[in-house]
Amino acid sequence: MNGQPAYRNISQNVDLNHDALGGDSLERLMMKDALRAVKDNQYDFDAWTRLLKIVEKVNDEKASRDAYDGFLRRYPYCYGYWKKYADFERNNKHYEKCLTVYERGLEAIPLSVDLWLSYIAYVKEIAQGQRQATAKIRDVYTRALEACGLEFRSDKLWVEFIDWEISNGEFDKAMILFDVLISTPIALFASHFEKFKHFVNSQEPDRILTSEEYNAITDLIYPKIKDSLDGEPLFFMEEYEDDSIPIDGENIEEVQPKTVRRRKHNEHALKAFREEIINRKHQLYLENEREVSIRWVYENAIKRPYFHVKPLERDQLRNWYSYLDFEIRTGKKTRVLFLFERCMIACANYEEMWIKYANYLEQLEDLASARAIYKRATGIHCPRKPGIHLAYSAFEEKLGDIETSEAILTEFDRRHPDYISIHLRLISIERRKANKN
DSSP states (O other): OTTOOTTHHHHHHSOOSTTTTTSSOHHHHHHHHHHHHHHHOTTOHHHHHHHHHHHHHHTOHHHHHHHHHHHHHHOTTOHHHHHHHHHHHHHTTOHHHHHHHHHHHHHHOTTOHHHHHHHHHHHHHHHTTOTTHHHHHHHHHHHHHHHHTTSTTOHHHHHHHHHHHHHTTOHHHHHHHHHHHTTSOOTTHHHHHHHHHHHHTTSOGGGTSOHHHHHHHHHHHHHHHHHHHTTOOSEEEEEEEEOOOOSSSOOGGGOOOEEEEEEEEOHHHHHHHHHHHHHHHHHHHHHHHHHHHHHHHHHHHOSOOSOOSSOOOHHHHHHHHHHHHHHHHHTOHHHHHHHHHHHHHHTTTOHHHHHHHHHHHHHTTOHHHHHHHHHHIIIIIOTTOHHHHHHHHHHHHHTTOHHHHHHHHHHHHHHSOOOHHHHHHHHHHHHHHHHHO
């Protein structure tokens, strides 16, 4: 952004004369009017969305890109428009550009579960038949969980990743995901534990446990079931022909069936293994249940978790304040930072929320991150609001950078004159500079 108007690129690159727009067709004339509206007021959200609807109909590639770029520079939290932009590139067969749009969108709003799921579906589509397709898809799923796996309503992402691993026969990898999921406080935690139990009761234990876990449980259960085994071993080895076709791009004609040997456990051993595996995770489930229950009142009160330019109800703002204060009291930095990022999506237009975020980071003595928050707020989300600029200026002056402190307010005053609070602060800064000299 760097203080540049969000419409500048589109108003420069899309000529407003009707010849350049292809004559006087109704859509072209409508696009001219929409462009003028955006140029007249770069902060008119409705004008931007009208423009985007029109360029969708016209399907002018350059005009469409300029419109999407201009809008998303101003409103990067509108994940649905990142999806529309990616679909536009895909529909026009610009597959690399589609990937680039997704990556840009996920950098702008990494907590969007829906955008990650859309991206993953696209990666699966284009990775078919490629070498290392499985590794590429797994990498994207992993990135998605790292980015938004703590989102309270990320259930679909977790389930989709686990089901994908199971469909590939990667039961040990699915088990690793279950291990994390069982301890993650998200909305459908109870159904995930039921899914976990079904998974355990459907697999041979050695296929889902590490060798260390398997041996430890064997040592525990064997004395208890020894008499029931009646001299039989815990398991026997069975063989079968695996003629499944790999999905990583190998030549299908060259794929040869292979003999696979695996353990088949005695029914008494199998029952004991499964009970012990589930019992070991049950305590984690109960602890997670408590974590969900103490957050439920806050989560249930969130009615608009997504971004919109319309003001939030005061009850919604109070709930975000209370929820943030609760997480701060718990002292778990990762969860606090994640909740702040969730909050900023819904409360992007509220400068007091950005200031609260920056103050929290400053208290942690993470000054670089606090500065980054101020830059995000002043450069993208609240460029016209004096309060966040005053706070940013005070932050820099407190750190001894009085030149930057003054420059922040001078630039704001140039773009948005006549704020008395800005003028008074600039006068105070000048006095302090004079006294210092």
